[in-house]
Amino acid sequence: METHELIKALAADSRRTGVPMNTAWRGAVVVAVIIAATVFSVLLGARPDIAIAAQTVRFLFKFVVTIALAASAFFVLRMLSRPEIDTRGLLPYIGIAPALILAGVALELIVAPADTWSSRLVGTNSLVCLTFIPLIGIGPLALLLLALRHGAPSHPTLAGAIAGLAAGGIAATFYASHCTDDSPLFVATWYTIAIAILAFVGALSGRYVARW
Structure with a gap:
């Protein structure tokens, strides 16, 4: 049997046994969001001035970036x-959220005075961000890794890292409603580091959880 025929046979076998992949992914996403929402509600909750903040572009832009990350990473994760998937064709999807936040940073650097750049980047909640995005995202990450076991990823480490990005996107979406630092500079720095923590954990875990 040739290699490509073996891969197709394994893929077909993975679809026939256990929980169907579509069901596994739907269940994982729904439960992941519920867990993230529960942890967020218990530990943090929305910022007191959210109604006012929701009228500003910078606050809403955070959700554009985080939801784009969660959606694109989940799409890549399923692939x-x-x-049999070719990973090279998936790279543009992962670049969507970074491109958005870089555009936001570029615009802020243009319109904001240079002497405010440092304070906008540092913000007031960097440690909170680095703590709670991973805490909110660890449960979703575990569920996405478990869903991977119903498939047959050829690159388990990469798949685990992408699961971390998806979980980070979910967690950051909830955290964004609590965070009072709306600057794209802050988001690009601290949200990225926090989500990278989950991606790193996912990559390490994927080597063992998602391999077949």
């Missing part, structure tokens, strides 16, 4: 659960 990576198939053993």
Whole structure:
């Protein structure tokens, strides 16, 4: 049997046994969002002035970036659960959220005075961000990794890292409603570091959880 025929056979076998992939992914996403929402509600909750903040572009832009990350990473993750997928074609999807936040940073650097750049970047909640995005996202990450076990990823480490990005996007979306630092500079720095923590944990875990 040739290699490509073996891969197709393994993929077909993974679809026939256990929980169907579509069901596994739907369940994982729904439960992941519920867990993230529960942890967020218990530990933090929305900022007191959210109604006022929701009228500003910078506050809403945070959700554009985080939701784009969660959605694009989840799409890539589903593709990576198939053993025959070509990873090169997936790279543009991962670049959507970074491109958005870089555009936001560029615009802020243009319109904001240079002497405010440092304070906007540092913000007032960097440690809170680095703490709670991983805490909110660890449960969703575990569920996404478990869903991967119903597939047959050829690159389990990469798939685990992408699961971390998806979980980070979910967690950051909830955290954004609490965070009072709306600057794209802050988001690009601290949200990225916090989400990278989850991606790193996902990559390490994926090597063992998602391999077949």
